[in-house]
Amino acid sequence: MSFLRSAWYALPNLVRFVIRRLFVGLLLCLGITLVSFALTQVVPGDPVSANLGDRAASDPEIVAAFRARYGLDKPVPQQYLLYLERLVHGDLGESQQTKRPVTTDLAQYLPATIELATAAMILALVLGITLGVVAAIGRDRWPDQVIRVISLAGVSIPTFWLALVTFYIFFFKLGIAPGVGRLNPGGKAPPSITNMFTIDALLSGQWTTLGIAASHLVLPATVLAIYTVGSITRFTRAAMLESLSQDYVRAARAKGLPERTVILRHALRPALAAIVTVAGMAFGRMLSGTVLVESVFSWPGIGQYAYKSALALDLRAIMGVSLVVAAIYILVNMAVDIIYALIDPRIRLG
Amino acid sequence: MAGAPLLSIENLSISLPTADGGRALAVRGVDIAIGEGEIVGLAGESGSGKTLSALAALGLLPSGATTGGRVVFDGRELMGEGGRGAAAVRGRDLAMVFQDPMTALHPMLSVGRQMTEHLVQHRRIGRAEADRIAIAMLDRVRIPNPKEAMARFPHQFSGGMRQRIAIASALAAGPRLLIADEPTTALDVTVQAGILRLIENLRRELKLSVLLITHDLGVMSALGCRGRATLTRAGCSTRCRMAAPPITRCRHCPARRPRSAASPPAAPSIRAAALPRISAAPTFPNCLPWARAMRSPARWIRSRW
Ligand SMILES: Nc1ncnc2c1ncn2[C@@H]1O[C@H](COP(=O)(O)OP(=O)(O)OP(=O)(O)O)[C@@H](O)[C@H]1O
Ligand SMILES: [Mg+2]
Numbered sequence: 001m002s003f004l005r006s007a008w009y010a011l012p013n014l015v016r017f018v019i020r021r022l023f024v025g026l027l028l029c030l031g032i033t034l035v036s037f038a039l040t041q042v043v044p045g046d047p048v049s050a051n052l053g054d055r056a057a058s059d060p061e062i063v064a065a066f067r068a069r070y071g072l073d074k075p076v077p078q079q080y081l082l083y084l085e086r087l088v089h090g091d092l093g094e095s096q097q098t099k100r101p102v103t104t105d106l107a108q109y110l111p112a113t114i115e116l117a118t119a120a121m122i123l124a125l126v127l128g129i130t131l132g133v134v135a136a137i138g139r140d141r142w143p144d145q146v147i148r149v150i151s152l153a154g155v156s157i158p159t160f161w162l163a164l165v166t167f168y169i170f171f172f173k174l175g176i177a178p179g180v181g182r183l184n185p186g187g188k189a190p191p192s193i194t195n196m197f198t199i200d201a202l203l204s205g206q207w208t209t210l211g212i213a214a215s216h217l218v219l220p221a222t223v224l225a226i227y228t229v230g231s232i233t234r235f236t237r238a239a240m241l242e243s244l245s246q247d248y249v250r251a252a253r254a255k256g257l258p259e260r261t262v263i264l265r266h267a268l269r270p271a272l273a274a275i276v277t278v279a280g281m282a283f284g285r286m287l288s289g290t291v292l293v294e295s296v297f298s299w300p301g302i303g304q305y306a307y308k309s310a311l312a313l314d315l316r317a318i319m320g321v322s323l324v325v326a327a328i329y330i331l332v333n334m335a336v337d338i339i340y341a342l343i344d345p346r347i348r349l350g
Numbered sequence: 351m352a353g354a355p356l357l358s359i360e361n362l363s364i365s366l367p368t369a370d371g372g373r374a375l376a377v378r379g380v381d382i383a384i385g386e387g388e389i390v391g392l393a394g395e396s397g398s399g400k401t402l403s404a405l406a407a408l409g410l411l412p413s414g415a416t417t418g419g420r421v422v423f424d425g426r427e428l429m430g431e432g433g434r435g436a437a438a439v440r441g442r443d444l445a446m447v448f449q450d451p452m453t454a455l456h457p458m459l460s461v462g463r464q465m466t467e468h469l470v471q472h473r474r475i476g477r478a479e480a481d482r483i484a485i486a487m488l489d490r491v492r493i494p495n496p497k498e499a500m501a502r503f504p505h506q507f508s509g510g511m512r513q514r515i516a517i518a519s520a521l522a523a524g525p526r527l528l529i530a531d532e533p534t535t536a537l538d539v540t541v542q543a544g545i546l547r548l549i550e551n552l553r554r555e556l557k558l559s560v561l562l563i564t565h566d567l568g569v570m571s572a573l574g575c576r577g578r579a580t581l582t583r584a585g586c587s588t589r590c591r592m593a594a595p596p597i598t599r600c601r602h603c604p605a606r607r608p609r610s611a612a613s614p615p616a617a618p619s620i621r622a623a624a625l626p627r628i629s630a631a632p633t634f635p636n637c638l639p640w641a642r643a644m645r646s647p648a649r650w651i652r653s654r655w
Binding site: 246247248250251252253254255256257258261265266269270273343344345346 | 405408410437439440441442445446448450453454455456457458459460467468471472503505516519520523
């Protein structure tokens with residue numbers, strides 16, 4: 001026992017932190033399965049009528065077969081335990097719509113969403129931090145005013161509307177955006193490695209495919225990023241104004257450092273620590289924003305999958321999606337905490 | 351002091367924008383001259399504009415501040431031309447240590463980084479060379495294990511140690527003049543003497559000029575700025591700033607200052623911020639009141655301020 005204890009404390013801080021967080025995350029996921037299972041039980045609506053046609057639903061034999069196939073004939077607690085048992089073996093059950101294992105569906109749809117959300121997040125961070133820094137430096141002068149309007153617009157324009165309008169303008173009117181989907185019609189997907197087409201194309205050196213996949217990514221990612229650009233810009237501006245007024249920034253200037261160093265090293269760094277936290281939360285928001293963006297751009301991602309599953313009361317699919325999204329939240333939060341601690345040495349992980 | 355002083359501040363005045371769109375004269379008529387290797391004290395009560403005067407010399411006044419008078423460092427005009435004059439000497443020839451060591455060091459940058467970044471900048475030397483200089487300087491200010499200290503962060507040091515680090519950082523670039531802005535005010539009394547002794551020793555060893563800002567005349571006398579000191583004091587509010595005649599010209603004899611000056615005219619409509627009135631008093635060794643003041647500063651202050 002004491003051996004275990006000393007072995008545990010011999011581990012590097014970071015490793016201990018990750019292990020502890022993963023353990024807590026596991027418990028959280030268990031809770032999520034319970035909640036999502038309970039929700040699927042209490043939602044009004046019957047998976048039988050949602051999935052079977054009228055004729056089939058009126059045939060008791062077919063209904064019984066359907067219920068037996070998806071375990072709906074067993075008592076509810078037993079259904080849950082069965083679900084957990086399969087889950088431990090990496091089996092999320094079978095989707096009633098696609099008639100495929102939910103894990104297979106997720107492996108197909110999730111990477112598309114991750115690709116989209118990550119591209120949007122990178123864009124939002126780069127644009128938001130840049131605009132926020134410029135606004136803080138030019139405080140109350142015209143760059144600040146212009147950027148204030150931009151960020152206000154960013155947070156107030158509804159994402160769904162923006163998606164429709166930009167698609168209409170850039171595709172129908174100007175014809176510079178490629179069509180919907182992840183590739184041109186009939187385009188061949190790159191070899192499946194991560195199922196993120198840009199990454200896969202890059203890894204296998206298919207430059208044309210890379211260009212096509214990237215060009216399809218630009219518009220949806222931008223639309224998805226706009227809200228976050230606005231919020232990160234505002235937040236960065238405030239955090240920069242705060243840190244620019246600190247004594248240590250004045251001290252950095254007194255040391256005769258060039259203004260660029262003062263801003264980018266001494267002032268931005270403390271601001272970044274705060275921005276990372278906001279970005280982590282924004283990523284969560286972005287994942288839910290994908291539902292709308294994906295449906296406008298026919299992006300075959302998890303958002304669309306979740307939406308269709310919800311309509312069809314496809315219980316296993318819904319639970320699978322909730323579980324995976326929860327896991328992503330947990331991992332992103334953990335990453336945020338680690339990055340925060342990397343930026344600010346006063347924070348100790350653990 | 352032979353020839354021109356290293357730093358001379360002549361008739362410096364600083365006015366700051368106020369919240370209601372007006373301007374407040376925060377510093378007025380400050381004269382300071384510091385020769386090579388000399389230590390000069392600048393004393394005054396809190397809010398009398400000591401820090402602002404120092405920032406003016408560095409060209410680091412808050413935006414919107416306007417200035418009058420001249421600041422000349424080694425024949426170079428520091429104010430005016432958009433502060434470009436000050437930018438050329440800042441950190442390189444003219445270094446400053448700030449009032450509060452708890453906030454003046456960057457909390458997220460290692461001591462080593464903060465000790466060397468300006469060295470690399472000003473002296474065009476490599477990282478390794480800069481590290482060597484910084485470690486030597488940390489050793490000189492008596493930071494234990496200077497090599498390891500380089501990798502640590504400010505929060506891992508006590509207030510006194512942080513001030514030593516700030517001093518080491520300021521001096522690492524080899525400046526000719528150090529402005530120490532109340533370097534001991536934020537510190538425990540037990541560490542204060544150590545820091546002051548350190549500054550005095552460094553001044554002698556490095557042939558440094560020092561402008562020591564303090565509101566403690568005892569500190570001044572302890573540092574041996576007996577001969578030369580400048581007093582600033584507040585005593586004028588926004589309203590009377592232009593109209594009132596200089597309250598003091600205590601050239602030779604502070605005792606001549608009118609008593610009434612001790613309490614600024616009450617101006618009910620004015621925000622609590624009483625605006626400072628500055629008077630310069632380069633004193634002379636045989637000025638009797640000064641000698642008296644320095645012998646028992648605390649009593650002197652109480653009797654005057
Ligand atoms: N950034 C600023 N904006 C507006 N007013 C300021 C600013 N900095 C200082 N002041 C004002 O200028 C006056 C002089 O301030 P300063 O910091 O120079 O005083 P000080 O003599 O250094 O006092 P202390 O001994 O407390 O450090 C004060 O009335 C202060 O309120
Ligand atoms: Mg001050």
